[in-house]
Amino acid sequence: MRWKTDTVTGWGRVLSAASEIARPERTSALNAILASENAPAMGNRRSYGDAPLNDGGKSIDMTRLDRILGFDESTGILEAEAGCQLGELTRLFAPKGWLPAVLPGTGFATIGGAIAMDVHGKNHHNAGSFGQHVEAITLLVQGEKKTISPKRNASLFKATVGGMGQTGIILSAKIKMLPCKGDVIMVTERRVDGLDEFLELLDNSSATYTVGWIDATAKGSALGRGILEEGETGSGLVPARSKSKSVPFNAPSFALSPLTVRLFNKLYFRRVPDHGRTSVKPITDFFFPLDRIYDWNRLYGKRGFHQFQCVVPVAEAATLREILTQIAHSGLASPLAVLKRMGAGSAGYMSFPMEGYTLAVDFPNTEAARALVPRLEKLTAEVGGRIYLAKDSLSSGERIRPMYPDHATWSAEAAKADPTGALKTDLIRRLDLRSTK
Known part of the structure; x- marks a missing residue:
């Protein structure tokens, strides 16, 4: 297996890393790589910051190890x-x-x-996080293959789920699939005029999947x-899918100017009629x-x-109201x-999910945004909230560690599984997350 030097980024494209990357296609090739040295694994780099990056080091791209090994109906x-990929599983099943x-x-x-970040979805209010549906993980720890589960090697399991790849390389997993009615989804949309109404609707929704778009x-x-x-x-005839499009070049800075964003958000809000609407969509579009x-x-x-x-x-x-107020008055928000x-529900020591309201907002990489985000983090921390490390590119360990009450337990498990620190990534170093302090 050959290593190839490449420069990669997180999805936000702010932080980058020059690394030697190996892309094994079989477990045997992976074992050959790891016979001489250990290195952190990465997937499709959909984390927005530096969670999958290892600048100046080596990384193992796991995306070619993508076989379905079995399914028990x-x-x-x-x-x-x-x-x-989860999208491929959705399309197939x-x-x-x-x-x-x-x-x-x-x-x-x-x-x-998904395991390393214990991801959540539009049904967290009733289904919990991804890790809560993982039955077992095959984990490579210092060259030894281990099977871990909520009942077997339970502490290592909890350190691996949401553990950002610091306990070993995830080779495969058994996950619990849920029955669904088919490959379409019936979506009801309604306009919401303000935050209080929005929170009340979210609290009282009985729908399986709920999500809100906010005009920030x-x-x-x-x-x-x-x-x-x-x-x-649901099931039935699948509507014609809209064709996929691409953004062929980097957009100019004025494309997301405050005036453009305000106009887009106003039009997007008005696209739903006053009385709401229900439509049927391909499940992946939702x-x-x-x-x-x-x-x-x-x-x-x-x-x-x-x-x-x-x-x-x-x-x-x-506090959520204050966070939105600061965002709105900053003029920095994007349409997302x-x-x-x-x-x-959450499954790991360092899992992000906790009961509450979660808000995600994108900001163009500007000096003003780099000043705003720490203020929003401070507000979050003061009321016992936390930020999602899969999205972070600006925080510091001093702010992060107190947000995660099981951090010390996780750090101790990571140290046992990776005593030399070979699996550390840029995120772990930037936030000094492996520290026990």
């Missing part, structure tokens, strides 16, 4: 290699009446990445206005709407972008802003 248990239990906002996420430029009485989407899987636009991150130009994603406890809605209700 009587139990819904699917086994697949770490590089298998939804017509047969099965879905991955949790789907993030992109189908390009791999099983290994709205102020005053319109603060927090947006569109609530509620979805249920779960992975931006995947239809290849390289959409180029819309932010060469400078890239940062995403801020936080979760605050349900009782701290006032999402609000969801989260339940209590």
Whole structure:
């Protein structure tokens, strides 16, 4: 297996790394690589910051290890290699009446990445996080293959789920698929005029899948206005899919100017009639709407972008209001802003999900944005919330570690599994996450 020097980035394209990268196609090739030295694994690099990067070191690209190893229709248990993409599983299994239990906002996420970041989806309020549906993981720890599960090597399992690849290389996993009605989804959209109404609707929704788009430029009485989407899987004729598009070049800086964003958001809000509407969509269009636009991150130009994603406890809605107020008055928000209700479910020591409201907003990479995000993080931390490390590119360890009460336990497990620190990535070094302090 040959190493190839390449420069790679996270999805936000702000942070980059020059690394030697190996792309094994079989487990035997991976074993040959690791016989002489250890290195961190990465998937499709859909984390926005530097979670998958290892500047000046070596990385193992797992995306070619993507075989489906088995599926038991009587139990819904699917086994697949770490590089298998969740979008591909959705495409293959939804017509047969099965879905991955949790789907993030992109189908390009791999099983290994979904475990390493314990991703959440539009059904976290009732289904919890991805890791809660993982039955077992085959993990390569210092050259030894281990099977870990919630009952077997349980502490190592909890350190691996949401553990950012610091306990070993995920080779494959058994995940619990959930029954679905088919490969279409019925989506009800309604306009929401302000934040209080939005939170009430999220709290009281009985839909299987819910997600809110927020106009992050709205102020005053319109603060927090947006569109609530509620979805249920169905069966029947599949509507014609819209053709995928691509962004062939980096957009100029004025493409996402404050005036352009305000105008777009106003029109997008008005696209839903006053009385709302219900439509039927291909299931992938609902779960992975931006995947239809290849390289959409180029819309932010060469400078890239940062995403801020936080979760605050349900009782701290006032802080969420203050965060949105600061964003609206900054004039920095892009059209991409999402609000969801989260339940209590998470599976790992360093898992992001906690019960509350989660807000995700993209900002073009500017000096003003780099000053705003730390202020938003401070507000989040003061009320016992946390930020999502899969999205982070600006934080510091001093702010992060107190947000995760099980950090010390995770750090100790990571040190046992990787005593030399060979699996550290740029994110781990930047935030000094392996520190026990």
